[in-house]
Amino acid sequence: MNLERLPNEEKLSLCRKYYLGGFAFLPFLWLVNVVWFFREAFLKPAYTEQLQIKAYVKRSALGLLLWVAVLTTWITIYQHFRAEWGEVGDYLSFTIPLGIP
Amino acid sequence: MNASDSDEDIYNERSALVRSESPALPSYIPDSDLTPPNGTPTKRLKAGISRRPGPAAADGGGSDPEVEAEEEELTLKYGAKHVIMLFIPVTLCMVVVVATIKSVSFYTEKTDQQLIYTPFTENTSSVGRRLLNSVLNTIIMISVIVVMTIFLVVLYKYRCYKFIHGWLILSSLMLLFWFSFMYLGEVFKTYNLAMDYPTVGVIIWNFGAVGMICIHWKGPLQLQQAYLILISALMALVFIKYLPEWSAWVILGAISVYDLVAVLSPKGPLRMLVETAQERNEPIFPALIYSCECVHCSRSAPINNGSAACLMFVIVSSDPSVSPVSHLCLSQGLCLTLLLLAIFKKALPALPISITFGLVFYFSTDFLVQPFMDNLAAHQFYI
Numbered sequence: 092m093n094l095e096r097l098p099n100e101e102k103l104s105l106c107r108k109y110y111l112g113g114f115a116f117l118p119f120l121w122l123v124n125v126v127w128f129f130r131e132a133f134l135k136p137a138y139t140e141q142l143q144i145k146a147y148v149k150r151s152a153l154g155l156l157l158w159v160a161v162l163t164t165w166i167t168i169y170q171h172f173r174a175e176w177g178e179v180g181d182y183l184s185f186t187i188p189l190g191i192p
Numbered sequence: 193m194n195a196s197d198s199d200e201d202i203y204n205e206r207s208a209l210v211r212s213e214s215p216a217l218p219s220y221i222p223d224s225d226l227t228p229p230n231g232t233p234t235k236r237l238k239a240g241i242s243r244r245p246g247p248a249a250a251d252g253g254g255s256d257p258e259v260e261a262e263e264e265e266l267t268l269k270y271g272a273k274h275v276i277m278l279f280i281p282v283t284l285c286m287v288v289v290v291a292t293i294k295s296v297s298f299y300t301e302k303t304d305q306q307l308i309y310t311p312f313t314e315n316t317s318s319v320g321r322r323l324l325n326s327v328l329n330t331i332i333m334i335s336v337i338v339v340m341t342i343f344l345v346v347l348y349k350y351r352c353y354k355f356i357h358g359w360l361i362l363s364s365l366m367l368l369f370w371f372s373f374m375y376l377g378e379v380f381k382t383y384n385l386a387m388d389y390p391t392v393g394v395i396i397w398n399f400g401a402v403g404m405i406c407i408h409w410k411g412p413l414q415l416q417q418a419y420l421i422l423i424s425a426l427m428a429l430v431f432i433k434y435l436p437e438w439s440a441w442v443i444l445g446a447i448s449v450y451d452l453v454a455v456l457s458p459k460g461p462l463r464m465l466v467e468t469a470q471e472r473n474e475p476i477f478p479a480l481i482y483s484c485e486c487v488h489c490s491r492s493a494p495i496n497n498g499s500a501a502c503l504m505f506v507i508v509s510s511d512p513s514v515s516p517v518s519h520l521c522l523s524q525g526l527c528l529t530l531l532l533l534a535i536f537k538k539a540l541p542a543l544p545i546s547i548t549f550g551l552v553f554y555f556s557t558d559f560l561v562q563p564f565m566d567n568l569a570a571h572q573f574y575i
Contacts, residue, residue: 092410105410112405119398120405127412162394169388183388186380 094131102131103140110147118158121151275530279523281421286519288425289432298378299433307434309333314436326438333439334446338461341454345461349468364407364423368400371426444547451541521549 094102106128113121125148132145173180174192181187293299306313309332312325347356373396380387403423406416435443454460525546532545568575 092413092416115401116394117398117401119402123402123412123415162391166391169391170386173386173388183390185387185389185392186377186385188384188386190384 094127099138099140102128103144106131106144106147110151113151113154118155118162121155121158124148124151125155275527278526278530281417282522282526283519285421285424285428288421289428292375292379292425292429293432296378296382298382299429301433303433305434306436309336310435310439312439314438322438326436326442329436329439330442330446333443334450337447338450341461345465345468348465361404361408364404365400367423367426368403368419369396371423371430372396372399375426375429441551445551448541448544448547451543455541521553522546525549 097105106124109120109124109127113124128144128148132141132148135141169183173184176183304313304315310329311332312328314322314325316322316325344356373392376387376392376396402411402415403419405411406419431440454462457463525548526542529542529545
């Protein structure tokens, strides 16, 4: 799908849908939104819908950063304390490494 | 994996409509007159369709020999560009699969579990018995594929679009979520990493959901291509694990023959499918067609290629000892096929040449080069 060939209203609609979709625990969708619409939002000469697209891209970026922060924190905590948590740690684990932690 | 039918369904319906990652359907390279008049790249025809641009000029004019010659030249140049563009996903797919096979032992550990479509075991004592079993397995697999293809063509002919759509969605769901979940698990086990359920859940959910959106709805082209490559690789890995060796080779050979028949013969299901689509002048389903958009070409129309071809190439090259050789001959086969496409300007099956080259070289390497190398090594002679 080539953004170039879409009329501006459709671009806005697509951007918006991607933005709203990201709220379903989909930071990856927000990432795609940011990368895909970056050029449209910031590097293209201005057009009517651009302001709104810019807003959506910024908000997606914000949401993405938030998710990254949360995930990084959780992963760090988990990796560090997993062994100490004993049973709970094992219960949470998808794969458990062999050997002595 | 005595797994559900949806395994086979996945790649069957995929291959049929979508020609994604299954040995089931050959890449189908149709006519130049499939190009829509305005050359919109988004018109996605069926799976496995390599579309050449060949707008009015190729069909209509041509009375002026000079113009014709120029057209030919442009076409060939365009074709050459597309060889490269199609080369990249196939190579990437192979790279992913070979990398996985080298590192994650799970996919090469032979297990007694087999797909229900290849019920005959290859664990027999005699060579003859083993050969017989692999041929029988092939017959079963190919007949399943043929039946599924015909079923799909019938569905399409009678406009049961909802059914097909639902089937496609179900199978891509399975691929994107279940297989990738398995893959991730094996990678973590290989590298002895701890991973918790919440994180894995988020990863798989994101991977799968964005994949579904890109494939079945709208998404950036490169992301779609990337997903295509990834799920082809995933599918290939499953086959490598669960298809017994000899059966795999015989199936490969049989598939290329089926490819030839299904595409070139007038009653071939694939040909009928494409013709029906042409008549109705409609894009089919959000299929897993690999679409290379040639934006720099004067006649920009996309060339689409099914990833079943990808899958087959990858399976052939999965034996690590002959990977480079296989890769080479598969690419040569691909080039030749695309060249033929430029010359003949009609629908062509993409698999046969490549697979024939691949098979010939694989087996000759096995029989000729290996003993040679062994002998050299035994005599401590290094070249």
